[in-house]
Amino acid sequence: MEATSGVKGVKELSEQGTPVEYLEGDGDNTLISKLKSDLNVTMKKRFDKNLVVKNFTKSLYKLKSEKGMKISKATITHLEKCLKYAFSKNKGDATGMEENLKGIVPHQFGDPQPMPSTLL
Secondary structure, three states: OHHHHHHHHHHHHHHOOOOOOEEEEOOOOHHHHHHHHHHOOOOEEEEOHHHHHHHHHHHHHHHHHHOOOOOOHHHHHHHHHHHHHHHHHOOOOHHHHHHHHHHHHHHHOOOOOOOOHHHO
């Protein structure tokens, strides 16, 4: 149902002269697949940042409980906060985003390299 509505919306927008280049969502590829098969349209996908943070945090808690990883709740909360800061500070700056994301975990776990300035 959701994919059918999405296809209808993209089709209507295209007919009105409004091109749709990106879809933002939760990572479900059903709509992308349906757009390609029904309209022969290839879309770029963006993930909703709130869902990315939620899934990241959920994965860390799962590692802690199911896999026995020794990571504290405070550490998980801090990593979540750093991820949110990286998204906020680097909106539209892919290079800055990459730099900040690569620096979060090493910094958190004792790597002496300085933390990227946008996360301080």
